[in-house]
Amino acid sequence: MMRSRVDRTLTVVIYAVSLFLFAMAWATIDATYAVPSGIRPAIAALAALPLLAIRPNPLLGWAISATAALILPLTCSPIDSAFPWQMVHVVVLLALLVAVTVRCPRAAAAVAWLSTGAVLLVNSPTETGVGFAVGMTVVVLVGLLMRELFGSRRQLATQREISGLERARRAVLEERAQIARDLHDVIAHHMSVVVVQAQSAPYRLTSVTEETKAEFDAIGANVRASLNEIRAVLGVLRSDDESAELRPQPGIARIRELIENSRRAGVDVSFNTFGEPPAVPELGGVVLYRIVQESLANAVRHSPGAPVTVTMEHGSDATMVTVRNAPAAVPGPGGTPAGGSGIAGMRERAAAIGGTVDARRLPEGGFEVHAIIPATISTTPEPHP
Incomplete structure (x- = not known):
């Protein structure tokens, strides 16, 4: 319940930030490109709205943003050729690059890092582009550190869960072993004595008829059968092998x-x-x-x-x-x-x-x-x- 509430809150925040950046990119597009007013919403959308994919599919969002960063300076007329992107576009691209670095496979993160650097250097081969490429590399390194931190925390949480389950399992096994010892002391011992008494009665008692001897034999056989079943149950209780619980039962x-x-x-x-x-x-x-x-x-x-x-x-x-x-x-x-x-x-x-x-x-x-x-x-x- 708490996690779903947090997920909903994050989704609302991402939508709100994306819409705010879209409005900002639309309002400030004249500072970057000299384009007709009819295509301004499309350019602002390419700059800001890929941020919507940062949670469900950051790699797709990065691909759209990076492609737009490559095409827009070539198709539009940048006012400043040294920096031919809107600041909103650069912020969204770097945010998506960090998300790819943290959440996607390392190979995908490496491709995204190299491709983003190439886009920056192709469209801005000046010192500004080189500076942004270096800054982007620093951002990627920060993303890798975050990835390792989150991975370590997940592994620690998994190990704690495994340790808790193992402690609970050991407690159950100890309790089962104690029950098995108690059952053996209370029941199995006395039943063994009954078997011995029934088997030795014809030799200890005088004037035992064949009918009485047969009765003693029947008593001994039934008690032995019961004792075998009890021993099987005790074996299951003492065993930590789950296959012992799956042995054939009487049917x-x-x-x-x-x-x-x-x-x-x-x-x-x-x-x-x-x-x-x-x-x-x-x-x-x-x-x-x-x-x-x-x-x-x-x-x-x-x-x-x-x-x-x-x-x-x-x-x-x-x-x-x-x-x-x-x-x-x-x-x-x-x-x-x-x-x-x-x-x-x-x-x-x-x-x-x-x-x-x-x-x-x-x-x-x-x-x-x-x-x-x-x-x-x-x-x-x-x-x-």
Whole structure:
């Protein structure tokens, strides 16, 4: 906003100065050229109005001004052959030359400097022309100094911006590393202990039946799978490599594996699927997997022993998944799954790609999660306050 206001102000100033110089050149043309009154506005325009191009295209403005400085003394009748230009014309030409030196490539600046010197010497080969050529060279040198100064400031500003981004990136990496350490200490360690206990239980305990041993094996397998996922997440948190965040995530193809793991853990799960899976983007597949995973975890936690039905219907434009569980068959913690953050997380995941999640308690006492995930991802913008 501030920069656009400054740009508008500079544009107005340039227009005002150009019009003032045009009026001055028109009023004082008799002091330089003996020309009819009808062509005076054109000569004044060639002298002053190229200044309008000093911001959008200084090289074009300089070319028009320099060409006019070459042609006018040859086509008009200068009153003073030692100095055959209006002072307004010379001021505008030098201003445009400085702008070319500061803003245009160095090759263009060199061509403009040599051409301007040649124009001055061709039309005024006396000491006056030589003096103006030397003065013009000094002006060009000042323009080069300004160019280097502005370039140094831009480089310094760029380096400061890069340094700020790097500091912010380091802070994020340090925070992620701290989170990874905390997660490892709090979760991964205890889950590793659970795996060891489940694997060693048949050897530590007497009278362990084959059925009990299979149960321990299933517990160990599920905990190991969870532990592997946690370790993958910890690896992403610890890594400063952006490619680590782009590694493949579980999708639709692994939902059947998730169901089988739940069955091995003793959950009565039935899985029904209809239709051919559409070419859902990877993010959509991850959302479907996480919704089924969280729904199964809620069913086990809040309705232990209850049968669970997972139904997945693939359409041409969307995939619908329904996870429904009956009331608890054995006493458990109970409660409503929506009381935690799991269902809220499912809704957020689905909404982020244009899908929906509906979670509700059934009249007969069970619970149902129904999700619709579109085949084409369309992100939903966050509402503005």
